[in-house]
Amino acid sequence: MSLAVGKQIKKFRQERHLSQQDLADHLMISRQTISKWELGKSLPDLENVIRLAEYFDVSVDVLIGYKKSGFLTSLFQGRKGKELTKMAKDIEQNKTAFYxxxxxxxxxxxxxxxxxxxxxxxxxxxxxxxxxxxxxxxxxxxxxxxxxxxxxxxxxxxxxxxxxxxxxxxxxxxxxxxxxxxxxxxxxxxxxxxxxxxxxxxxxxxxxxxxxxxxxxxxxxxxxxxxxxxxxxxxxxxxxxxxxxxxxxxxxxxxxxxxxxxxxxxxxxx
Structure with missing residues (x-):
């Protein structure tokens, strides 16, 4: 999954003609972190996944390169299934309120x-x-x-x-x-x-x-x-x-x- 997310982040960033530093400044993180995401060396945390989807005006599933929802299962392996499912639903449906x-x-x-x-x-x-x-x-x-x-x-x-x-x-x-x-x-x-x-x-x-x-x-x-x-x-x-x-x-x-x-x-x- 990390490679798919990184490719999507790079794709949407380049479509907006943003440098890695531009995107890093928006998220208030380091440019090196953006580089690691795009190279598939690490994953954005939950908050940054939502902020990226909101900023690029795409759904979370599109951002991570999945056609079906389920990214949270990989992102939070070990969490209880029902708790995780409810959290994912709440986040996806109401992310605009939080941000x-x-x-x-x-x-x-x-x-x-x-x-x-x-x-x-x-x-x-x-x-x-x-x-x-x-x-x-x-x-x-x-x-x-x-x-x-x-x-x-x-x-x-x-x-x-x-x-x-x-x-x-x-x-x-x-x-x-x-x-x-x-x-x-x-x-x-x-x-x-x-x-x-x-x-x-x-x-x-x-x-x-x-x-x-x-x-x-x-x-x-x-x-x-x-x-x-x-x-x-x-x-x-x-x-x-x-x-x-x-x-x-x-x-x-x-x-x-x-x-x-x-x-x-x-x-x-x-």
């Missing part, structure tokens, strides 16, 4: 009920505590709540190898339109040690907005945000005690202690 930071437009993602990577801003507090411009690939959506109003904006458009800042209003409504907020959690292992995220379902009169925020602290902030005091907030029972803690750091640590109860997230709708 919404690489989308050109995000309003269609909301229309399709996809979960969009966003920054959450409650008054002056931002979650996660980074800025849009730190690196290409950060969330290109901003959900802001301030002075009784909720605004959802696209703040970036991924073109070529660059996530360009833009300003595009997706939705705007009073906070009183929110009928319910559901908070749950997920984890993924993109970085050493793993990352944890807050998944937010924001239900209004007209729509449901599915978000994910690369921060556990966002959940505590929502739970204790005074303007949401009269809003119905749904939380999995196992995590209510942690979120109820007044101290943010204590709540964060309590949530981390519940890691075994937090499911893996690869873009699937939770």
């Amino acid at each position: 919404s930071a690489y989308a050109k437009e995000i309003d269609s993602l909301f229309t399709e009920g996809k979960r969009v990577n966003t920054f959450l801003k409650l008054d002056e507090a931002m979650y996660p505590e980074v800025t849009f411009s730190r690196w290409a690939g950060n969330a290109n959506c901003l959900c802001s709540v301030s002075k009784g109003e909720v605004t959802i904006d696209q703040i970036g458009r991924f073109i070529g190898l660059v996530n360009l800042p833009i300003e595009k209003r997706i939705a705007e409504f009073p906070i009183t339109d929110i009928k319910e907020i559901t908070i749950h959690f997920a984890k993924y292992y993109r970085h050493l040690g793993g990352d944890f995220m807050t998944l937010i379902d924001l239900v209004t009169e007209e729509n449901v907005y599915f978000f994910w925020v690369n921060s556990l602290k966002a959940a505590h902030a929502i739970y204790h945000y005074p303007p949401f005091s009269s809003t119905k907030i749904q939380v999995m029972e196992d995590f209510e005690a942690a979120l109820a803690l007044a101290d943010e750091q204590a709540a964060f640590e309590a949530l981390r202690e519940q890691e075994a109860l937090i499911p893996l997230f690869y873009g699937q709708q939770q």
